[in-house]
Amino acid sequence: GQQVMQIPQYQHVQEGEDFTTYCNSSTTLSNIQWYKQRPGGHPVFLIQLVKSGEVKKQKRLTFQFGEAKKNSSLHITATQTTDVGTYFCAGASGAGSYQLTFGKGTKLSVIP
């Protein structure tokens, strides 16, 4: 079945440093979504990427979807303590796909 791998599993950064998490799928995706889960909270949708090579920005967050639609990345510029949490990518594949396969997430800690 489809597998979605995410690295790194943990990342500790000093406040103000940049952060990147990478997501790789074993199969070509129809779209990829990113979610953020704060400690003790629930996943919250951040963004969806659909097109090959697509790049989207949300303030300090930059999301990319690879040309082959099998990988994606999330980059945060100048991290803040409010960025703390676990970032998940979730891929959907196939024309009739409705199942999101989640990566295991990257847990970000920001040291003030």
Add this chain to the structure above:
Amino acid sequence: NAGVMQNPRHLVRRRGQEARLRCSPMKGHSHVYWYRQLPEEGLKFMVYLQKENIIDESGMPKERFSAEFPKEGPSILRIQQVVRGDSAAYFCASSPGARGTEAFFGQGTRLTVV
């Protein structure tokens, strides 16, 4: 417009008891998904339902687990004869459409089996 409502937020069950987890999707959403999350793990897909229909239950354990989404009322995830390994956070998500559209998550039910 209330978000996805899950209850209870916390549930403690003894081994062998039954656990019933409820999920009311967002208004206007007819697609419901259940996910399980173990500590320090990602979200594992369990089941996808539309009103009165199970569309995909490929992530559900074959025994003891069942899910329904009746015409009226919330979606129910039922776990019979719970075991310690069932302890986890169970999240419900809803979406307005299928095919990998954005999912809105509830706050989850944290099940502890003692």
